[in-house]
Amino acid sequence: MPWSPFRKLTPYADAAKQRGVVVHHLNIGQPDIETPPSVLAAVQQADIRVLEYSPSAGYDSYRRKLAGYYQGVGIDVAAADILVTAGGSEAILFALLSCLNPGDEMIVPEPFYGAYPSFAVAAGVHIVPVTSHIGQDYALPPIAEMERVITPRTRAILICNPNNPTGYVYSRAELEQVRDLCLRHDLFLLSDEAYREFCYDAPYVSALHLAGMDQHVVLLDTISKRYSACGARMGALVTKNQAVAEVAHKFAQMRVSPPGLAQLLGEAATDLPAAYFDGTKAEYHRRRDLLVARLQAIPGVVCPVPSGAFYVMAQLPVDDTVVFAQWLLESFQHEGQTLMISPAAGFYATPGLGRQEARLAYVRNTEVLSQAMTCLEKALAEYPGRTA
DSSP: OOTTTTTTTHHHHHHHHTTEEEEESSSSSSOOOOOOOOHHHHHHHHOOOOOOOOOOTOHHHHHHHHHHHHTTOOOOOOOGGGGEHHHHHHHHHHHHHHOTTTOEEEEEEESSTTHHHHHHHHHHHHHHHHHHGGGGGTTTOOHHHHHOOOOTTTEEEEEEESSSTTTOOHHHHHHHHHHHHHHHHHHHEEEEEEEOOOHHHHHHGGGGGGGOTTEEEEEEOOOOOOOOTTOOEEEEOOOOHHHHHHHHHHHHHHTTOOHHHHHHHHHHTTSSSSSHHHHHHHHHHHHHHHHHHHTTTTOOBBBEEEEETTTEEEEEEEEOHHHHHHHHHHOOBBEEEEEEEEOOOOOOOTTTTTTEEEEEEEOOHHHHHHHHHHHHHHHHOOOOTOOO
């Protein structure tokens, strides 16, 4: 089981804080945007005398409201197509356990969400990476490259759209190529869509918007980023494939039920007006523009402009971002401050890739981001392992 690529350096960050250094956390997607007060109030004001189990698939009232939310973004599903999960993490794990057997293979464009390898280990599944490149802004790899690695053990393709860690938003044309590949080879398409509300320069297209894919798509979701409610641990597995849904429900019964209080929070969130997202999206857009502009102004840094989510992948002029990230926390400070980043090697399955890349999350306000970028610029000038 691998360490989390965005949490493994936490002991060094903790030690820096104990020395009095302010650490700007750009390593993890934990927003500082306020959780909507009305959503928290649903839990705080709940009249509950016994906190009982919910149904294994989640409360019917919540599933019906979730169905309404999905219908609002053009995804035609019913409550029966939704399994409420303990965060997006459980949705991903249940999808792997339900769609693949131990020893089966899953094609994943890399770089990918850093926890996917852990879920694959837990499910006994092999990740088969197909590499996207910073020079192409991390666009979908050529479909021929994905088809070339299909074997008799291939069962699924896993994508994240908008993408974590790259921020790339797959176009309808790209997704239709993936659809055609899945239909040719009878593969599942597991689609992690945690960041659908945050598309800035490209339209959001769901895997469940693709014609002819109802029996192939398993949509993986979470309210963590949508409502800045990461600690609620509330997600969903959504599929029209009843065989998959039935198997996933068995795993849901294994863990008895999803969190009850979090479902109250999630249900209240579905009552927020659509305009709620206007403000959060605009704020992330401002943060993205600031972070990208500052990164692109640093000599030697290569940084594509991400179209969605709230992450930037950047190539840094250093020997190894793992070493550099640790050095930032152990040996560097500027005016009592430093920053924490996620080395990109943990987002690749191909050995050796990502050594000069890092993911930075623009989940802090613009003042903090500006201070963090000043730290990064100063650090790159001082770092003994700087490269040309």
